Amino acid sequence: MAPMGIRLSPLGVAVFCLLGVSVLYHLYAGVISNRIASFRLKRKVDLRDLLAVSVEAAVLGGKEVKKVRDENGLKEKTKGKTKEGANELLTMGDLQSHRKMFNLLRNTFPDVTVFSEEHDNMVDKEIAWSRDIPADILDKIEGGKDISPESITVWIDPLDATQEYTENLVQYVTTMVCVAVGGKPLIGVIHQPFTGFTAWAFVGQASNMRARSSYSVNPAKVIVSRSHAGEVKTYIREALGNNTKIIAAGGAGYKVLSLLEMPSTDADSVEQADVYVHTTYIKKWDICAGAALLNAMGGHMTTLKGEDIDYSGTPVNKGGLVATVGLDHKALLERLPTKDLTKQ
Template identity: 80%
Template sequence: MAPMGIRLSPLGVAVFCLLGVGVIYHLYAGVISSRLAAFRQRRKVDLRDLLAVSVEAAVLGGREVKKVRDENGLKEKSKGKTKEGATELLTMGDLKSHRKMYNLIKSTFPDIVVNSEEHDNVVEEPAVWSRDIPADILDKIEGHKDVPAESLTVWIDPLDATQEYTENLLKYVTTMVCVAVDGKPVIGVIHQPFSGFTAWAFVGQGSNMHPRSSYSLSPPNVIVSRSHSGKVKSFVHNAFGNNTIIEAGGAGYKVLSLLEMPATETGSMEQADVYIHITFIKKWDICAGAALLNAMGGHMTTLKGEDIDYSGTPLNKGGLVATVGVDHKAILERLPNWDPEKH
C-alpha cells in the first residue's frame, strides 16, 4: 500500500505561510529597525556644521569671483530682462562661483535642497568640506543642533551685484548663503570677495555682526537699488519727505549698510537706516540678509509687513522693507499703498 501523503487545505497553507512570515519578521525586525534608525540619523543635519560649510562655500565662491575679475575673464552675456526692463547679466564669475558653492554644499549634505541663482552642472573638481569650523563659530555656536534634512532649504547667490561687477564697482559685490528651516531664515552668510570680510549669523545662537549704536526715523536714510529701482525714489520721498536716498548695488551690500561694520570696512560702506525694494526680488538675493537681521532683532518683511517664506518658489513678489534698531512697524505705517505686481 502506498504511503499516505499529508494534504493541507488552502486555509492550512495560508496559516502556514503567515506563521512563516511571522517568524521571519521577528528574526529580522531588530535588524530592519536599526537600519531604518541609522538611515534617519544620516538624514539629520547639524546646523553648526552647515553654518561652517556655508561660510567656506561663500569664501570659495568669492575667490572665483575675484580671480575672474582680476584676470578680466568675465565673458558677460545677457540672461534676459527684469520686470522693470533692466538687463540681467551672467559672467564667468557667476558660473565659477556657483560651481564651487553648489557642489561643496551638495557633496557635504546631499539630502538638502539647494537653490542657486545659476544653473550649471559642471564639476571642475570634487568639492570636499575641509571639516574646519572657524574659531568664532566654535566660540559662539553650540554643536549638535540637529534638524531633519527635509526641513532645510539652502539659497545661494554666487555673485550678487553682477551689473556692478561688470562696471568694476567691486565694493557692492558679495557671495551669499542662507539656510531656511521650515521656510524661516536661520543661517545667513554674506561674504565680500574684494575685501575678504565675511558676515555670518545663526538666529537665536550668535553672530559676528552687531547693529549700529544709532539710527534715525526723522527722516531715515533709505538705501535702494541703483539698477533695479523702478519708481522707488518717488515712493520713498512720498513716505518720508525730503530724506536722503542712497543708491547702491547688491542686496547683500544694502543689508550690511544697516549694520555695524568693522573699522577696516567702514570707509567703503554707506550707512543707511532702512532698506526698501518695491519690485519683485529673488529669495537668494535676500534670505541671507534676512537671517542676519533676524539674529540681531531686526526685520525683513514685504511692503505690507508680511513675513517672507523662504521655501518653495524663488520669487518674492511683495517687495521688501528691512530694518534693525528702529521701529519696523512705524516705518511700514508711513509707506504709501503699493502693489509690486502692478508696477
Template identity: 75%
Template sequence: MAPMGIRLSPLGVAVFCLLGAGVIYHLYAGVISSRLAAFRSDSSATFRQRKSVDLRELLAVSVEAAVLGGKEVKTVREENNLKEKSKGKTREGASEPLTLGDLQSHRKMFNLIKNTFPEITVNSEEHDNVADAATWSRDIPADIQEKIEGGKEVPTESVTVWIDPLDATQEYTENLVKYVTTMVCIAVDGKPVIGVIHQPFTGFTAWGVVGQGSNVHPRPSYSISPPKVIVSRSHSGKVKNFILDAFGNSTTIVEAGGAGYKVLSLLEMPVIEGASPDQADIYVHITFIKKWDICAGAALLKALGGQMTTLKGEDIDYSDTPLNKGGLVATIGVDHKAVLEKLPNWDPEKH
C-alpha cells in the same frame, strides 16, 4: 567470512556530490542573506540618522561655500575673464548679465552643499549641470564654535537653502566690486534661520544664526526722522519718489548695488583696506526681487533683532517659489512698524 565492502556506483557518487553541494550552497546562502540583512539594517540606521542636520554644521558649510564661491568670483574678475553674456531683461527692463564668475561660483557653492548634505533642497540663482567634487572640510571655525551651540538638529525635509553665487553682477561687470557678495541662507519651515554674506574683494564674512548669535553688530544709533535710505542703483527712479513721499524731502537716498551689500550697510561694518562702506538706516525695495537675493540678509538681520518684511509688513516665505512680489523693507535699531506706517500705498505687481 570476509568483511563486506561498500561500493558506490558512479551515479551514486554524483548524486551524493550534488546533495552535498546543495547543502553547502544553502548554508552559504544563509550566511550571505544574514550578512545582507545586517548591512541593510546598518544602512537603514545610517539613513535614519541623516533625517536631521545640525544647524552649527550647516552654518559652517554655508560659510565655507560662500568663501569658496567668492574666490572664484575674485579670480575671474582679476583675470578679466568674465565671458559676459545676457540672461535677458528684468521686469523693469534692465539687462541681466551672466558671467563666468557667476557660473564658477555656483558650481563650487552648490556642489559643496549638495555633496555634503544631499538630502536637503538647494536653490541657486544659476543653473548648471557641471559637477564639482567639492565637499565640506569638516572644519568649524573658532568663532562659530564659541558663539553657536552644537547639537541643535532640524529635520532635513524642513530645510531649504538659498544661494546667490554672485550678487551685484551688473556692478561686477563694471568693476564696482565693493558691492559684490556671495550669499547662503538656510531656511527652516520657510523661515530664515542662518544667513551668510561674504565680500570676496575684502575677504570679510558676516554671518548670523537666529536665536543664537552673530559675528557682526548693529550700529550704536539709527534715525527715521529723517532716515538715510538705501535703494537699488539699477532702477532707482520710481523708488526715489516713493521714499521722499514717505519720509520727506530732507531724506538722504543712497544708491547701491547688491541686496547683500545693502543689508550690510545697516550694520556696524569693519573698515577693511581703506574701504568706507555706505551706511543707511533703512533698506527699501519696491519691485519684484528673488529670494536668493534677500534670504541671507533677512536671516542676518533677524539674528540681530532686525526685520525684513514686504512693503505691507508681511513675512516672506522662503520655502516656496523664488520670486518675492511684495517688495521689501529692512530695518534694525528702529521701530519697524513705524517705518511701515509712513510708506505710501504701493502695489509692486502694478509697477
C-alpha cells in the same frame, strides 16, 4: 516488506541548505536595503556644521569671483530681461562661483535641498569640506543641534550685483548663503570677495555682526537699487519726507550690510543707511541671508505690506521689501504709501 526510508546524502543536505539561505536572502535583501535607504534619508544635519560649510562655500565662491574679475575673464552675456526691462547678466564669475559653492554644499549635505541663482550641469565630487570650523563660530555656537534635512532649504547667490561686477564697481559685490528651516531664515552668510570680510549669523544663537548704536527716520537715509532708483525716490519721500536721503546702490547683500555696524577695518567699504527698501520683485537667494542677519539682531525684513517672507518653494518674492534694525518697523510700514509699486 520493510517500509522504505528516504536517505539524504551530505551533499544533498548542503544543497538544500544553500537553497534555503538563498531564498531567505532574496526575501530580506529588499527589506534591509529599504531600511538602509530610509536611515540615510533621515540622517540628521548639525546646524553648526552647516554654518561652517556655508561660510566656507561663500569664501570659496568669492575667490572665483575675484579671480575672474582680476583676470578680466568675465565673458559676460545676457540671460534675458528683468521685470523692469534691464539686462540680466551672466559672467564666468557667476558660473565658477556657483560650481564651487553648489558642489561643496551638495557633497557635504546630499540630503539637503539647495537652490542657486545659476544653473549648471558640471558635477565636481572632489570638492569637499575642509572640516574646519572658524574659531569665532566654535566659540559662540554650540554643536549637536541636529535637525532633519527635509526641513532645510539652502539658498545661494554665487555673485550678487553682477551688473556692478561688470562695471568694476566691486564694492557692491557679495557671495551669499542662507539656511532656512521650515521656511524661516536661520543662518545667513554674506561675504565680500574684494575685501575678504565675511558676515555671519545664526538666529537665536550668535553673530559676528551687530546693529549700530543709533538710526534715524527724521531724516532717514534709505538705500535702494541703482537699477530703478528714480521711481522709488517719489515713493519714499512721500512716506518719509523730502529731507530723506536716497542712497542708490547695487546688490541686496551690500544693502543689508549698510544697516549694520561694520568692523573698523572694513567700515569704508559700505555706506551707512537706516532703512532698505525694494519695491519690485526680488529673488529669495538675494535676500534670505540678509534676512537671517537682521533677524539675529532683532531686526526685520518683510514685504511692503509687513508680511513675513516664506523662504521655501518658489524663488520669487513678489511683495517688495522693507528691511530695518534698531527702528520701529511697524511704525515705519504704516507711513509707506498705499499704492503698490510691485505690480508696476
